[in-house]
Structures are given as structure tokens and as C-alpha cells.
Amino acid sequence: MKTKFLIIILLMLNIKLSANENIGIDTKIFKNLRCLVCQGQTIAESNSDFAQTIKIVVRDKISRGSNEKEIYEFLSEKYGEWIVYKPKFNYINSFLWISPYIVLILGGYLIFKYFRKRRQ
Amino acid sequence: MKISFLKIISFFLVIFTIVVFFIALSIDKRYSTENIVGKKIDNFKIKFLSHDQIFENKDLSNDKYHLINVWASWCLPCKKEHPILMKLSKDDNLNLIGINFKDKKKNANNFLKNLGNPYNIILSDTDGSSSISFGVFGVPETILINSNQIVIKKFIGPLDTKDYKNILNVIYEN
Amino acid sequence: MLSNTGNILLIGSIASTFLIIYFAYQNIKVRSPQIKKNIIYLSFFQITFVISSFLLLIFAFVFSDFSLIAVYQNSHSAKPLFYKISGVWGNHEGSMLLWVNIMVLFSYLFFVFNNKTNSVLSLYTLIVQNILILGFLVFLISDSNPFFKILPIPIEGLGLNPILQDPALAIHPPLLYLGFVGSSIYFSAAVAAILSNSDGKNFALSIKKWVLISWSFQSLGIIVGSIWAYYELGWGGFWFWDPVENASLIPWFCMTALAHSVLVLEKRNYLYNWVLILSLITFISSVTGTFLVRSGILNSVHTFANDPSRGLYILIFLSLMILFSFIIFFKRRINDQFNLNPLSKETFILSNNWFMMFYLATVFVGTIYPIFTQVLYNTNISVGPPFYNQVIAPILIPFLIFMAVGPKIGWMKSKFISYKPFFVIIILSLLINFFISFFLKSYNLISNLIIVSSLFLILYSLKDFITNVKSNSYYNLASFFSHLGFGILILFIILNHNFSEEFDLNIKVGETKKIGNMEIKFNNLKIENRENYNAVIGDFNIQDFQRNYLKKLNPEIRVYENPQTLTFESAINTNFKQDIYLTMSNIDGSDFYNIKFQVKPFMLWIWFAAFLTASGGLVRVFLKK
The missing domain is CATH 1.20.5 (Single alpha-helices involved in coiled-coils or other helix-helix interfaces)
Incomplete structure (x- = not known):
């Protein structure tokens, strides 16, 4: 009885542990990057030249097989950690x-x- | 007892925060260029402006300083800094590399024809993606690297006479 | 001439503020319960001076008197009248004058309403509040004087930033100021209550109304700001966790906590210390937020012209305020002695405060942390939406559940609410969630749980409401509105978050592009001259084959002359189901236009729910039984 009940609840929750499927990995990365020449915009939101260029580079890196973390590391190295909106968990x-x-x-x-x- | 412990902690946190705020007021908050200074530049492969051959790191001569200038014909500040670049081009100990950024070939050539060509080598980055590996925000930007391809200085925005002296100082100091 | 009149009015305000402090102090010293007439007269003079100076500044803006530096820098004679007026508080100097006006207004009203019932507390409050007013008046007149002259007098002004020329943004600052500047009155009342050894219940009764009023205006201000950001910034979002937005959210958390716990103090005489702390930190956090925004210590969307000397003054003022209120508070060595029954309204109200403090800590630390890393480690970091979403979202789940059950629980001790409806509602919420994800798309675990718990809150509130209407017993309509509204708000925000679609593409005039089941056609482009700008208007057709509809959308690029700026106006088609959102921007040296096309479900519901939530506070103030 109890297990049945539990199964029903799990079903109703319709659990999906995977990340949001609606947006591609590129959009997810764009949303986590700051447009450095704008006022508090993300790369995803911005129309600026800088944002367009970063989008090209990120898509290019994805197609060459870089993962999310590597892309953040590459960009942090060039522009500082400031470019990433979600600070990584480290000592600081x-x-x-x-x-x-x-x-x-x-x-x-x-x-x-x-x-x-x-x-x- | 525990409550007073909390009191002390919160008191010190508040004092600490206020002190940090006071210090932060006097800190300059412009783009920092430090991230890239002191590091070796990435490997790059960029097309020439005039023909389809490719220029790479290993093509950089290893006995000179190199000044990499990112520019475009549509960029007004680039016109402003152009005389400085012309002056720098007279110096034989400096190799000037121009990276033409998101530009049309015709416009870029016209720009150089009208104002003079300061560059020893002109490369073309049509979609701007190669410039990202130099940490470029926009145009114009200028990067001074030594013969070992280590970044010595980075200038954001148009070069002025102060930057000119600065560059010459670096070259002739050593 | 105008400048001199303005300065005289400001000096008059300072003088009357001084005199109020002096006479109120004398009144307290003689220990008579009678309040002297001259204090009442002086308060009236003070508010007259301050309001006239504000009206004078409005006058200067309306008639474009460019002899004032504030008018010259922020106005233009060709600007529409409405934006000439809103330009008054669209700049630092004018907004500080508005700030002082609201402090004086609240001071005056508080004094008028409370001086008969509680003369000692209101005299002390008057003194503390007027010391604060004095601080801001000195700041105003010395560093941010809106009546500074410019010589020679310019013929034309520089104009107001076009992005600020918008009806929503015109009313946003006054609303927000009524909120967080209004909180100064209970800061003063808290200090006064400690100094005068006021009884907890009396204190609660005298501040309750003001807490609710400021909470409602703060909520409205935040909502209007979000609406503005949604259609004016053209990014498609309405909340960006930007430092300026956070600065308005932090006092809101304090006010929400206070609006709940002040009830415990009123009804049960518990939590006196905690209510005092909350009253103090609400205004302290408001001033901290102002400091962060105005000093230029943070980078942000909303740029106020900032200058470090202003930051320094506000910071010194803030430090003194914190220092003195701390000392005064710690000197009061009274420990509240009380016991809580786990199943009582008191506990649930405290749990509200508990979650509020968690959200407050998250947003506050997130906002100031980049300053710390810069000062201490010399590294710049960004703390943005992914951080806040990850930390805050999971904790919404228990919060919503507590919020559902809380209002039904009685004071002191309650026998447990019957289990049956409780489970029925949970099952019902699970079912609805199942249908949502079945018919739309699936989403992740946290979203699932938030949707279930917000549905639980909505259904539970409705059930409570219906049973109470049936039995015709007293019912707290205010908390019903706010709690129900909040449940709907969270539900639709999460649905919106999960089901929004976004496409980014480059398109030429005459071209048609297909995305998914939709087709976008760029018909043509025309240019129009409007009152103070030129507009480049795109004409787009959006066709959805699946749902078979055709929409026309006209996004604009506006070219303003004074000051020279480009703005990108979104075109939005709104209905109950979704917003279709389109922005376009030009690409340098190309015939292509970059368009961003978004489908955002339930936006109208989000606004509705937010207004419903905010209305609760006003219902409580004005519809008392």
C-alpha cells in the first residue's frame, strides 16, 4: 500500500532530474556570462558587438568539443572571473x-x- | 551567554563591512587588464588582410617587441590614435601588427590609403572571434608583447602621447 | 531668483527642524503629558517649507529654468510636460529632495496621529526622526543642492536620458521612496521606544499602520520597476538580480518580516527585542542600499551620476546611525521571556521571519560580496542570477507550505488542523502539476516541487476563504489577498521560467524566416518623426501554424537628439496565455537587423498576482473591521 502510494506521488511529480531541456547548452552559457561592455546585461540579452563576438567564440568552442567548464575557464583567463555570473566555489x-x-x-x-x- | 556571543560577532561583522565600504570607495573600478599581463599569448592563426595566407605565432620574429593593434575603419577613436601609431611605426625596434576587426576589406584598405599604413603586418579578423583570445573588449585596443610573446602591457581605448612614451620606455629600458 | 527662494526655503526647513528638536526636548524635560502648541505649529511650518521647496523645483523643471544646474543637466525645453515633471526625481539632487519630503511627511503624519494617545513616545520619535531629517537636509544643502546656480545661464538643457522617459519609471521612484524612506519613521519610533521605555504593545500599535503602508508602497514600487524593465530594457526579463533591484528588495524582506512579527508583539507582547531589531535594520538597510547605488561602488543597469564624496557622506551618516542605534539597543538589557508552542501562530510567524532572514542574507551577501573580494583579494567577481536562483529556489518550497498553513493556526495553542483537507489538497496539487507537465513539457525536480507547493498554497488559501465565508466568521482578507497572490506569483514565475522560448536571428527587409512552428516575416521599415526623437519602425508578421494565428508586431529603434542616444523599443503582444515579445536592433555596416523573438507565457498573470500581493497591505490599513 505504502509503496504504491509512493510510486503514485513520484509519478505525479513527474520527476525529471535532468537540466532544463528548453534551452540549449549555448544559451545556458550565454546566460551565465556578463556582457563586459554593457550595463549589467548578460551575453544572452545583449545586442552589443562584444556579445555577438563572444557568442561566435562560445559556439565555436562547443562545436570543437569544449565543455561548459572549459569555456568559463578560457574566458575567465582572458577577462577575469568577472565575466562569469555564477561564482565558482573556491576559497575566496x-x-x-x-x-x-x-x-x-x-x-x-x-x-x-x-x-x-x-x-x- | 550565547546571545552575547552573537552580539559580539554581529558587531564585528558590521564594523568589518563598514571598513570595507570605506576602502572600496577609493578603489578605481575600471576594466582591469591585469588578467592577461605577464602571460604568454595564446596560439593564434589569423588570415592576412591582403591575401588568404595564414599568420601564426611562430611567424613572429623573436628579436623584437611586437605591438598588436586591434582596429577597424568604422571606429572613430581608431582615427584619433592613428598619428601615434604612425609615429611608432618609425621605430625599427618595434614590430607593428594590425588586426583589422570586423571590417570590410575595401573600407580597411581605404582607411590605410587615406591616413597612411603604420603596420608591418596586417591581419584580418572578420568575425572578431580571434581577437577574443587576446582579451579584446572592443576597438581600439593595443597589446605590447616582448620577443618571448609575453604580454607586457595592454591599452584599452585609443593610444595617446602618454602611452607612446610608455611604450618607448619599455622597449629601451632593457 | 528661483535659486535664492529655494535656498531660503531649505534654510527655513533646517531652522524649523532645529527648533522642533529643541522644543520637543524641552517638552520631555518638564515631564508633562501635554504637548506644547508650538511644536505642532513648528511641524506644520517644517512640512510647508519642505513641500514648497519641492514644488518650486517642479516649477523650475516645468518652465525649464536653466539657471539651476540640476535643471540644465537633466531637462530640455522640448521634452513632454510629463517627463519634465518626472525629471525632478530622475536625478540625484531632486531625488534627495524627494527623500527629505517623504521623511518630513511621515514624521508629520506620525506625530499628528499619535501625539494624543501616546505623547511621550511620539515626542521621542519626533526628536529622533528630526535628527535624521537634519542629517539629510545638511547633505542636501551642502553637497546635493538642487538649487545650485549655473553662470552664465545656458539657453538649452542637456536632456533626460531617454531610457528614463517612461510613465512607469516616472512613478517608480516616488512609490519606492514612500516605501523605504517611509521606514525611517519606525526606525525613529524604535529608538524612541527604547529611550522612553515604552511598553511593547503600545509600540506595536503605533508602528503597525506605518509598516503596512511602507510595505505596500515598497511592493508597488518594485512591481512598477519590474514592469518598466520588462518592456523598456528590451531584454525580455523582468528581474535581473541587479544590485539596484537588490537594494530595493533587501528592505522589502525586512518590512515583510516586520509586518508579521509586529502582530505577535501586538497580540501577545512577545518578541519585543526582535521587532525593535527589525525596525532598526529596515531603515539601516534602506540607507545602505542607497549608499551602494549612489556611491558608484557597484556597477549596475541603472546609472545615477555618482561621485565618491556623496558616497562618503552617506557612509559616514550610515555608520553613525548604526553605531548609535546599536549602543542604544544594547543598553536596553531586557530579555524577552517567553515560550513558544510549536503549533501556534507565533511559531508560524517566526518561521516567516526565519525565511525572510535567509533571503535577506542571500541577497545582501550576494550584492556586497564583489566589493569584499575586490578589497580583500583584488579579484573582481560577478554574482548574478544563477547564484540567486540556485540558493533561493529550493528554500521556497518549505516557505510556501508554511505560508499556506500559517494563517489558519490560532494564537498561543492550536489543536491540529484536521489532516483530511490537508492531504486532499496535496494530492490535488500533485495532480495539477502532473497535468501541467503532461500537456506542456517536463521540467526539473526543484521546479516540480515549487509548483506543487505553490499550488498547495493557492488551494489551501481558497479553501480557508470558502469555509470562512460559509460559516460567516471573521476573516483576515488582507492576509488572504497577499498569501494567495504570492502563491499565484510564484506559480506563474516558475511556469514562465520553464516554458519561455527565445530565438535570436538576423533578418533583412522582405525576408521570411522559419523557427519551429512559426514564421517571421519582415515586411518593411519606415521612419517617423516624433515629438523629441526619430523612430525607425519595423513591421513584422508572426504566424504560428500549429495554433493558426497571425500577429503584427512593430518594434522600434528610437534615435534621441538630446542627449544623443539610441533606444530599442520592444513590441509586445499580450494576452492571458502569453506575451509575444519582439525587439530589433541594427547591425553596423549591414542590411541585416538582429531580432530577438520571445514567447513568454503568463506574463499578465505575473503582474496581476504581484499587484494582488501588494494590495493586502493596503486592505489591512484601510478596511479595518
Whole structure:
């Protein structure tokens, strides 16, 4: 009974673990790149000359078999990490990625503390 | 006890943030060109402007400084920096390489015919993709590399007389 | 002449602010519950001075008096009247004057509404608020004076950035300012409550209305800003996690948290310390946001002319504000003693605050982190949409569930809500989600779960509403609107995110291109002269063979003369199902035009849901039972 129920739920969720299929890998990369000569636009959104050129280069790299990470590395080397919108997880950026969760855990703990007091 | 521990931490975080803000106010926030300086340039293969042969790294002579200038006939600042390039072209210890960026061959040739040709070698990057490996944002940009193909300096925007002196200093210092 | 009058009005404002502080202080010293008449008169003078100076500046913009440097730099005589007026707050100086106006307005209204019921608290609040006003007035008159003269007087102005010449953007700043500048009043009230040892319940009652008002305006301001970004920037998106947008979102999180927890303080007299902290950090985060935006410390879409000396002044002011409020707060050594029942409204409201603080931390750290890496490690990084989406999206799931169940739970202690409807609604949400993905396309796990939980919130709110209407019992309409609206908002944002389509191609006049089941035809191109710009208008036909419709779209490239700028106007065809969105741009030295064609489902629903959410606050203020 229970397993049946679980299967039904999983079916209804229609789980698809793969990434979004609607957009190709190139668009995904463009959305994660900053158009350096624009004001806060991504390469995907921008019509600028710079963006057009980067699009050509990225598509060219994809067709030559580079993966996402290699493309980010290539561009970071030329233009700095600034060009990538999603900062990679490294020593410098660790606090950026961790601190929201510190707040989450701390907040949960503080609320929980008031429950415990009551039981005593 | 724990609450006061939290107080101390939050207090120091706030102080720290404010201090960082104060320092950040005085930092210059223009495009940084440091990423590429001190590194060897990538291998490249670019077509000549005048014919279909290909120019590569190994074709760069190894006894001179090279100045790679990215330009286009449609770019106004390129006209502005042109006299500087003409002056630099008189220097025999400097090899001037022009990369014509996203341009039409006819327009590029007209540009050089009217204003003079400062370049020893002229290459053509029709779709702009080769210039990305030099970390180019737009035109004009200029990269000074030494005989070992290591980037010494990068100039964004038109060269001026200060940059001119700067380039000569680098060449004759060593 | 105009400049002198303006300066006199500003000096008058400063003088009356000084006198208010002085007399209010004297009033407190004599410990009489009676508020002296002269304070009331002075407050009236102050607001008159400040508002007249603002009207005077509007006058200068309307009649294009270029003897003022602010008018010269931001206006042009050929500009339509509406944008001459909105140009007043489209620049730094004018917007600071608007800022001061709103601080004074809230100060005045708060004092008028509260001085009879709670004279000590309102006197203290008046003092603190006027110290803040004084700080901004000094900043205004010394560094950002909108009444500075320029000599010789120019014949023509430089004009307003065309991207700002838009009806949505004209009302966006005043709305937003009513929100986050309005939050100054409960900052002052919080400091005042600590200084005057005010009772928690009294404090809650006196700030509640102002929290809701500022929350509603902040929400409206954010929505209008997004709408503007959607059709004016021409990128097809409406939220970019841009630092300026984040700067308006951070105070919104604080206000949302405060609007909830202030209820606990009012009803149960719990969480006094926490409500004080929230009241303080709302305005502190507003000023921090202003500092980040105006100092030019961050790069961003919305460029205000920035200059480091302004940044320095705001930062010093901010530091002093934080320092003093911290000292005053920590001196109050009262620890709230209370116990929570896990299954009570208090707990659910605290959990709202818990999630709000998480979102706040994410957005705040994300916004300022690039500054830290630059100062400490000398590396530039970007923190953009992929970061925020990844961190925030998963935590929406429990948040939506809590939000659904919360309003039904009673104060203090509640016997558990019956399980049956709970499960029925979950199953129903799962089913709907299944149908959505069955008929459309499938998407990933997190999207699935967010859709299920937002459906859960929508259905649960509706069920609550219906049962309450049937039994004819008291019902909180405000929270119903806001919670339901938020559920719909998240649902449609996720659907939009998953089912948007985007095509980018180059096309010549006369050409027809096929993409998927659609065909785009570029009919022709015409040029029109309009009031203050020339427009290059493209004429496109969009045909969908599957659904068999034909749409005409006319995107524009606008060429403005003063200042010389190109803007790209999107053409949008809106219906209940989807927006069809088209922008075009010219390619240098080529007959081709680059067009970006997007199909964005449910945009109208997103706006509707956002307005529904924001309306909750105003319903609460104005429709009291």
C-alpha cells in the first residue's frame, strides 16, 4: 500500500532530474556570462558587438568539443572571473555560498530553542 | 551567554563591512587588464588582410617587441590614435601588427590609403572571434608583447602621447 | 531668483527642524503629558517649507529654468510636460529632495496621529526622526543642492536620458521612496521606544499602520520597476538580480518580516527585542542600499551620476546611525521571556521571519560580496542570477507550505488542523502539476516541487476563504489577498521560467524566416518623426501554424537628439496565455537587423498576482473591521 502510494506521488511529480531541456547548452552559457561592455546585461540579452563576438567564440568552442567548464575557464583567463555570473566555489567565494545557510541554520536553532525551554 | 556571543560577532561583522565600504570607495573600478599581463599569448592563426595566407605565432620574429593593434575603419577613436601609431611605426625596434576587426576589406584598405599604413603586418579578423583570445573588449585596443610573446602591457581605448612614451620606455629600458 | 527662494526655503526647513528638536526636548524635560502648541505649529511650518521647496523645483523643471544646474543637466525645453515633471526625481539632487519630503511627511503624519494617545513616545520619535531629517537636509544643502546656480545661464538643457522617459519609471521612484524612506519613521519610533521605555504593545500599535503602508508602497514600487524593465530594457526579463533591484528588495524582506512579527508583539507582547531589531535594520538597510547605488561602488543597469564624496557622506551618516542605534539597543538589557508552542501562530510567524532572514542574507551577501573580494583579494567577481536562483529556489518550497498553513493556526495553542483537507489538497496539487507537465513539457525536480507547493498554497488559501465565508466568521482578507497572490506569483514565475522560448536571428527587409512552428516575416521599415526623437519602425508578421494565428508586431529603434542616444523599443503582444515579445536592433555596416523573438507565457498573470500581493497591505490599513 505504502509503496504504491509512493510510486503514485513520484509519478505525479513527474520527476525529471535532468537540466532544463528548453534551452540549449549555448544559451545556458550565454546566460551565465556578463556582457563586459554593457550595463549589467548578460551575453544572452545583449545586442552589443562584444556579445555577438563572444557568442561566435562560445559556439565555436562547443562545436570543437569544449565543455561548459572549459569555456568559463578560457574566458575567465582572458577577462577575469568577472565575466562569469555564477561564482565558482573556491576559497575566496566560500563565504558567499555558505553564509546564507549559516543564517538558515542559526535561525532554525533560535526558534527551536524557545520550544525546548517550554519542555523543561 | 550565547546571545552575547552573537552580539559580539554581529558587531564585528558590521564594523568589518563598514571598513570595507570605506576602502572600496577609493578603489578605481575600471576594466582591469591585469588578467592577461605577464602571460604568454595564446596560439593564434589569423588570415592576412591582403591575401588568404595564414599568420601564426611562430611567424613572429623573436628579436623584437611586437605591438598588436586591434582596429577597424568604422571606429572613430581608431582615427584619433592613428598619428601615434604612425609615429611608432618609425621605430625599427618595434614590430607593428594590425588586426583589422570586423571590417570590410575595401573600407580597411581605404582607411590605410587615406591616413597612411603604420603596420608591418596586417591581419584580418572578420568575425572578431580571434581577437577574443587576446582579451579584446572592443576597438581600439593595443597589446605590447616582448620577443618571448609575453604580454607586457595592454591599452584599452585609443593610444595617446602618454602611452607612446610608455611604450618607448619599455622597449629601451632593457 | 528661483535659486535664492529655494535656498531660503531649505534654510527655513533646517531652522524649523532645529527648533522642533529643541522644543520637543524641552517638552520631555518638564515631564508633562501635554504637548506644547508650538511644536505642532513648528511641524506644520517644517512640512510647508519642505513641500514648497519641492514644488518650486517642479516649477523650475516645468518652465525649464536653466539657471539651476540640476535643471540644465537633466531637462530640455522640448521634452513632454510629463517627463519634465518626472525629471525632478530622475536625478540625484531632486531625488534627495524627494527623500527629505517623504521623511518630513511621515514624521508629520506620525506625530499628528499619535501625539494624543501616546505623547511621550511620539515626542521621542519626533526628536529622533528630526535628527535624521537634519542629517539629510545638511547633505542636501551642502553637497546635493538642487538649487545650485549655473553662470552664465545656458539657453538649452542637456536632456533626460531617454531610457528614463517612461510613465512607469516616472512613478517608480516616488512609490519606492514612500516605501523605504517611509521606514525611517519606525526606525525613529524604535529608538524612541527604547529611550522612553515604552511598553511593547503600545509600540506595536503605533508602528503597525506605518509598516503596512511602507510595505505596500515598497511592493508597488518594485512591481512598477519590474514592469518598466520588462518592456523598456528590451531584454525580455523582468528581474535581473541587479544590485539596484537588490537594494530595493533587501528592505522589502525586512518590512515583510516586520509586518508579521509586529502582530505577535501586538497580540501577545512577545518578541519585543526582535521587532525593535527589525525596525532598526529596515531603515539601516534602506540607507545602505542607497549608499551602494549612489556611491558608484557597484556597477549596475541603472546609472545615477555618482561621485565618491556623496558616497562618503552617506557612509559616514550610515555608520553613525548604526553605531548609535546599536549602543542604544544594547543598553536596553531586557530579555524577552517567553515560550513558544510549536503549533501556534507565533511559531508560524517566526518561521516567516526565519525565511525572510535567509533571503535577506542571500541577497545582501550576494550584492556586497564583489566589493569584499575586490578589497580583500583584488579579484573582481560577478554574482548574478544563477547564484540567486540556485540558493533561493529550493528554500521556497518549505516557505510556501508554511505560508499556506500559517494563517489558519490560532494564537498561543492550536489543536491540529484536521489532516483530511490537508492531504486532499496535496494530492490535488500533485495532480495539477502532473497535468501541467503532461500537456506542456517536463521540467526539473526543484521546479516540480515549487509548483506543487505553490499550488498547495493557492488551494489551501481558497479553501480557508470558502469555509470562512460559509460559516460567516471573521476573516483576515488582507492576509488572504497577499498569501494567495504570492502563491499565484510564484506559480506563474516558475511556469514562465520553464516554458519561455527565445530565438535570436538576423533578418533583412522582405525576408521570411522559419523557427519551429512559426514564421517571421519582415515586411518593411519606415521612419517617423516624433515629438523629441526619430523612430525607425519595423513591421513584422508572426504566424504560428500549429495554433493558426497571425500577429503584427512593430518594434522600434528610437534615435534621441538630446542627449544623443539610441533606444530599442520592444513590441509586445499580450494576452492571458502569453506575451509575444519582439525587439530589433541594427547591425553596423549591414542590411541585416538582429531580432530577438520571445514567447513568454503568463506574463499578465505575473503582474496581476504581484499587484494582488501588494494590495493586502493596503486592505489591512484601510478596511479595518
